[in-house]
Amino acid sequence: MEGIVGTKSRLVWxxxxxxLVLVLLWTxxxxxxxxxxxxxxxxxxxxxxxxxxxPAEASVQYRAAGPDTAKLIDxxxxxxxxxxxxxxxxxxxxxxxxxxxxxxxxxxDVVTDDGxxxxxxxxxxxxxxxxxxMEGTRGMRIFATSVTPAKFTFENYGRVMGAEGIGRAxxxxxxxxxxxxxxxxxxxxFAAYAxxxxxxxGRALIVALVVGLLVVPLQLALIPLLKMHNExxxxxxxxxxxxxxxxxxxxxxxxxxxxxxxxxxxxxxxxARVDGATDFQIFLKIILPLSFPALASFAIFQFLWTWNDLxxxxxxxxxxxxxxxxxxxxKNLMGSRGGDWEILATSxxxxxxVPLVVFFAMQTYLVRGLxxxxxx
Amino acid sequence: xxxxxxxGAAAIALLAGAAQAQDLxxxxxxxxxxxWDSFEALKSVDLKGQSLKxxxxxxxxxxxxxxSVIAYFEAATGADVxxxxxxxxxxxxxxxxxxxxxxxxxxxxxxxxxADLAKRGKLAPLPAETSxxxxxxxxxxxxxxxxxxxxxPDGTKALYGMFYKVDVKSLVWYVPENFExxxxxxxxxxxxxxxxxxxxxxxxxxxxxIGLGSGPATGWPATDWVEDMMLRNNTPQExxxxxxxxxxxxxxxxxxxxxxxxxxxxxxxxxAGGSGAVGSTDFRDSPKGLFxxxxxxxxxxxxxxxxxxxxxxxxxxxxxxFFYFPAYADKDLGRPVLGAGTLFVIxxxxxxxxxxxxxxxxxxxxxxWMAQSxxxxxxxxxxxxxxxxxxxxxxxxxxxxxxxxxxxxxDLMPGAIGAGVFWTGMVDYTSGKDAAxxxxxxxxxxxxxx
Numbered sequence: 001m002e003g004i005v006g007t008k009s010r011l012v013w014x015x016x017x018x019x020l021v022l023v024l025l026w027t028x029x030x031x032x033x034x035x036x037x038x039x040x041x042x043x044x045x046x047x048x049x050x051x052x053x054x055p056a057e058a059s060v061q062y063r064a065a066g067p068d069t070a071k072l073i074d075x076x077x078x079x080x081x082x083x084x085x086x087x088x089x090x091x092x093x094x095x096x097x098x099x100x101x102x103x104x105x106x107x108x109d110v111v112t113d114d115g116x117x118x119x120x121x122x123x124x125x126x127x128x129x130x131x132x133x134m135e136g137t138r139g140m141r142i143f144a145t146s147v148t149p150a151k152f153t154f155e156n157y158g159r160v161m162g163a164e165g166i167g168r169a170x171x172x173x174x175x176x177x178x179x180x181x182x183x184x185x186x187x188x189x190f191a192a193y194a195x196x197x198x199x200x201x202g203r204a205l206i207v208a209l210v211v212g213l214l215v216v217p218l219q220l221a222l223i224p225l226l227k228m229h230n231e232x233x234x235x236x237x238x239x240x241x242x243x244x245x246x247x248x249x250x251x252x253x254x255x256x257x258x259x260x261x262x263x264x265x266x267x268x269x270x271x272a273r274v275d276g277a278t279d280f281q282i283f284l285k286i287i288l289p290l291s292f293p294a295l296a297s298f299a300i301f302q303f304l305w306t307w308n309d310l311x312x313x314x315x316x317x318x319x320x321x322x323x324x325x326x327x328x329x330x331k332n333l334m335g336s337r338g339g340d341w342e343i344l345a346t347s348x349x350x351x352x353x354v355p356l357v358v359f360f361a362m363q364t365y366l367v368r369g370l371x372x373x374x375x376x
Numbered sequence: 377x378x379x380x381x382x383x384g385a386a387a388i389a390l391l392a393g394a395a396q397a398q399d400l401x402x403x404x405x406x407x408x409x410x411x412w413d414s415f416e417a418l419k420s421v422d423l424k425g426q427s428l429k430x431x432x433x434x435x436x437x438x439x440x441x442x443x444s445v446i447a448y449f450e451a452a453t454g455a456d457v458x459x460x461x462x463x464x465x466x467x468x469x470x471x472x473x474x475x476x477x478x479x480x481x482x483x484x485x486x487x488x489x490x491a492d493l494a495k496r497g498k499l500a501p502l503p504a505e506t507s508x509x510x511x512x513x514x515x516x517x518x519x520x521x522x523x524x525x526x527x528x529p530d531g532t533k534a535l536y537g538m539f540y541k542v543d544v545k546s547l548v549w550y551v552p553e554n555f556e557x558x559x560x561x562x563x564x565x566x567x568x569x570x571x572x573x574x575x576x577x578x579x580x581x582x583x584x585x586i587g588l589g590s591g592p593a594t595g596w597p598a599t600d601w602v603e604d605m606m607l608r609n610n611t612p613q614e615x616x617x618x619x620x621x622x623x624x625x626x627x628x629x630x631x632x633x634x635x636x637x638x639x640x641x642x643x644x645x646x647x648a649g650g651s652g653a654v655g656s657t658d659f660r661d662s663p664k665g666l667f668x669x670x671x672x673x674x675x676x677x678x679x680x681x682x683x684x685x686x687x688x689x690x691x692x693x694x695x696x697x698f699f700y701f702p703a704y705a706d707k708d709l710g711r712p713v714l715g716a717g718t719l720f721v722i723x724x725x726x727x728x729x730x731x732x733x734x735x736x737x738x739x740x741x742x743x744x745w746m747a748q749s750x751x752x753x754x755x756x757x758x759x760x761x762x763x764x765x766x767x768x769x770x771x772x773x774x775x776x777x778x779x780x781x782x783x784x785x786x787d788l789m790p791g792a793i794g795a796g797v798f799w800t801g802m803v804d805y806t807s808g809k810d811a812a813x814x815x816x817x818x819x820x821x822x823x824x825x826x
Contacts, residue, residue: 331462
């Protein structure tokens with residue numbers, strides 16, 4: 001008896017541990033992305049995000065002010081400044097040549113080849129002095145090994161949110177995704193009812209066909225569908241993309257809703273029939289309210305898919321200013337060669353906002369709806 | 377009544393003129409560096425109410441720059457031109473052309489793609505004057521005409537496109553002050569470059585930063601190296617034969633060029649992170665090694681676009697500069713230059729598209745972009761003083777001074793080679809496979825698609 005109880009608790013522990021590991025596995029990269037979105041491009045390429053929280057030891061180079069700014073003090077030409085520009089940080093070593101960037105300890109006087117005397121203090125204050133007037137057009141480079149505290153920036157968010165045309169792109173995405181979510185649900189609810197509760201020949205075959213359509217990749221239909229749109233005069237327009245999303249979403253919608261509806265108690269529907277209700281009345285008054293969890297869960301799926309979509313939008317909508325969706329706009333922000341990782345990280349968190357609202361608003365239905373068709 | 381009407385028209389014209397002038401980056405007639413005559417001449421073309429769509433690979437900053445050029449065409453002719461472009465252009469244009477909703481003009485970075493579209497009858501040929509114009513006005517005009525002439529659907533060869541905006545690839549980037557601190561001089565021949573490489577290693581430094589990583593296109597920077605080495609070891613004719621596969625990919629001459637690249641990239645001490653890091657370093661992160669302290673490397677070979685990946689605040693010309701990737705002094709092959717460019721083709725013929733192609737021949741279309749950034753042109757009729765900064769002018773001089781200009785070979789090869797096994801083969805090569813095996817494998821793939 002004791003042994004059984006022991007195993008049980010150990011099993012629970014194992015399950016909990018597994019769950020914890022899975023949760024960490026899923027959230028860890030997202031957390032990394034979040035940290036990266038607060039760092040600038042040079043920081044991202046210099047060190048990993050896990051180092052972002054700690055003071056960083058780095059080799060920095062600083063360009064002093066130009067020779068023309070030198071002040072004459074007691075017969076010496078002097079340039080002074082701070083290599084952190086007054087910010088926090090500590091210098092541990094410094095140098096005046098790229099060959100030996102950390103050759104001297106702080107506080108020592110170093111004489112350069114040009115006869116200038118350079119010294120750097122631990123706080124980053126430096127002083128360059130020379131008996132002769134300094135020459136050249138550019139300031140001297142000072143190299144230092146320094147420890148600087150962690151630094152984060154909101155600049156990336158400013159860039160993404162303030163980008164030209166982002167508001168317009170947001171509206172465009174909304175114009176695409178809301179009808180592209182509502183239309184397939186309307187059509188699929190009718191179809192699912194018919195396939196679940198109306199008797200007609202070939203019903204099973206149609207269901208099989210719909211399930212079969214789930215397997216067909218949508219990329220296969222891009223060119224023929226756009227060709228058809230061009231021929232019937234829709235072209236690249238919102239109507240076109242609504243139709244496309246509806247078509248691509250229908251198989252899953254019908255399958256999901258039919259499986260849910262067929263699980264509803266037969267007695268309710270039959271008693272309604274006995275009382276003289278028509279199919280339309282049964283659908284409207286009984287099936288639809290009962291299927292709300294399944295409808296909601298499909299709505300979430302479809303909304304997320306249309307919200308995140310780039311390919312279908314680019315093909316069926318075009319990429320001019322007044323048609324470009326948010327994903328396309330963000331992609332343009334990443335630059336011609338796609339090197340701006342920080343923009344990618346930031347836009348991920350900007351675009352995630354709306355789907356999160358939708359998800360939490362309908363979350364309770366999603367959990368119930370996911371069981372749709374699985375338990376009878 | 378009539379005079380009233382005329383007054384009204386004049387007022388409207390004035391207002392329209394004022395509105396257009398605001399959109400133009402440089403006020404017409406103000407700056408003497410520009411050929412304003414060519415802008416004034418364009419005003420005789422009236423295209424009011426006509427519109428043109430252009431699709432291309434430029435997004436972000438490049439898009440804004442190109443739009444500033446388009447503004448002059450719109451201001452002069454009254455046409456409405458809309459440029460929409462960005463990443464994923466190659467797929468987009470194929471889908472649009474296939475489905476029957478092509479843009480008016482497409483800006484194509486790979487001549488191979490244009491040749492494919494021309495063969496399927498999806499492009500409108502350019503008038504004969506254009507090729508005569510190119511021969512006369514573009515430096516190395518013949519090579520630009522050849523690159524844009526393809527067989528049409530019936531097999532007759534015709535000019536289908538015009539190059540506008542060119543990149544120079546044979547450049548080595550370095551930090552002048554690092555060279556100064558270390559006492560290195562800029563090499564003027566390949567022998568000197570190799571000697572410098574060895575000297576840097578002997579001094580305890582690392583000479584090169586080489587990064588081939590580029591997502592699904594990983595390996596392409598190595599193809600530029602090999603192409604440059606082909607041009608420095610062989611005649612331009614042999615290069616052309618290699619590109620068209622008249623010379624086999626595993627020809628000893630090609631193997632030599634690949635191994636010449638290997639001399640730099642496959643010696644651990646020559647490359648930042650060792651040769652094992654070459655394939656895995658992203659090409660966008662690679663140049664940053666020039667600017668670290670101590671420097672991760674002293675030199676980086678990359679095309680003229682790379683300054684956009686330098687650390688923020690880097691001043692090109694002062695903090696970083698470039699020199700021409702030199703040729704062998706003892707091989708007598710002149711000064712070959714490897715480059716790439718974007719090709720304008722008409723995907724849907726219309727008067728306004730034809731006029732736009734003519735506009736691209738006018739000096740002003742080049743000068744407006746030159747005066748800003750990131751634009752090089754082989755147009756001999758433009759004022760080189762219009763270049764916005766001395767660095768661009770220096771690159772422009774390399775381009776105009778080239779004895780031989782050759783287009784990026786991997787862009788001319790069939791996609792399965794130039795955007796496929798050539799890339800992956802080079803990654804294999806840098807990670808230790810020998811050159812003969814790699815090139816033989818590439819040739820095998822080429823045989824299979826013939």
